[in-house]
Amino acid sequence: MKNNAVATTLAIFKREFLSYFNSPVLYVIVVIFLLATMGFTFFFGRFLDSDNASLTQTFFFWHPWIYLVLGPAVGMRLWSEEHRLGTIELLMTMPLSPWQAIVGKFIAAALVWAIGLALTFSIVITVSWLGDPDPGPMITGYVASYLYALGCLAVTSAASAYTRSQVVCFIVSVALCILLTLIGFPGIVDSVVRTLPSSLENTVRFVSYLSFMDHFYEMSKGIFVIRDVLYFVSVIVVGLVITHMGLRSKRA
């Protein structure tokens, strides 16, 4: 019996991914996601009126707001459910490193979002048919949107490691995601800068730089910057490290 790290991670991934399909939650979330992206885009985004068939201001614009709620909804079961069922005790006494389990589960949740996002492709087809869009912003838009979803998932994974209650995990994760989004929201940042003494402006700008929003907007406008990708990658890494710490503290 050889213990192969990749095979073990895949076994964890497979179980987690299949368990999403056994639960009605997944279908509910995907349907809400599709309705929300379409709804926001066509009604609020005035998609059909805007003469330039640009997805940035209409389609991708709404994604962060949708992920704030749906990201935690997909991720809240990751570790809370293991704590609640007690299966964490089985998992952590099997010959694997906690990292294999953390990564395997995260990839499963990430793949769920990849599927959700892929299903929105009808929007892209509509745009291509209506106008002659630039494929560049479309690709970076999708990348930005997906990274945003993964950022929310990483936050949720971390929260779920600390509680056996999915409800607690959901509420805490939504609050954290909202915080991480709002601290970078241009309107809010500007008004904060105006009310605070000018000496603090750099601090405020720095804090807003840590937000999801700052990095999302740049990319969704079609400006693909390695820095922004690295930002989301580090959010994911930090989220998973905190997950690891949470699991450790529970076994202390």
Added chain:
Amino acid sequence: MIQVQNLRKEFGAKVAVDNVSFTVNKGEVLGFLGPNGAGKSTSMRMVTGYFRPTSGSIKIGGVDMLENPELAKQSIGYLPENAPLYSDMTVASFLGFCAEVRGITGAAKSKAIDRVLDLCFLHRVRNQSVDTLSKGYRHRTCFAQSIIHDPDVLILDEPTDGLDPNQKHEVRQLIKNMGKDKAIIFSTHILEEVDAACSRAMIIDRGKVVADGTPASLRKLVPGATSLDEVFRSITRSDLEK
């Protein structure tokens, strides 16, 4: 196979396990006895690498659990208290998952699943969802998981909890038979099981070992006692006294 030295576990100010040492060799079945809250489950969780001890050392087949947990865990099968299971899987897919995580795949996997389904009399519920199993079947499914890789060391926390008399008997026989070539620790509140399956028993009370020996030698500990029950009651303090 199992060497435990000066094991100690504190939860905040509370000492759950206090300076416990023991060795279990291949061919031995050690029964863990003790009142509720004595520290049996906590000790087992440390031996299986779930809890980190406050101090002390644990070696499984010569491998240090704290230094090399992944290797040490390979030779352990563990049935936790309350038999946790993934509720959205079928019995066979759950066992398949446990086999895969332990590196058993392909034909070896199906063979391992069939073997434990046989041993634990689970063929009838093979494709039933774990969610809808009765308590005894859930317990047996989790037990099956613990022997899927035919481990050298078995740690069973109340393996006969919730089983009917026939199944209790079968599981005791199974433990006794497997005990011939494995090192087994199991905890129980049913003292007849000690005579039925154990080569040795240990009584723990409030975290400390208060008796350790063959069932026959334990009986001699208390003069005039004829059953293990009497011995148990006279050497462990009940919660009634302060």
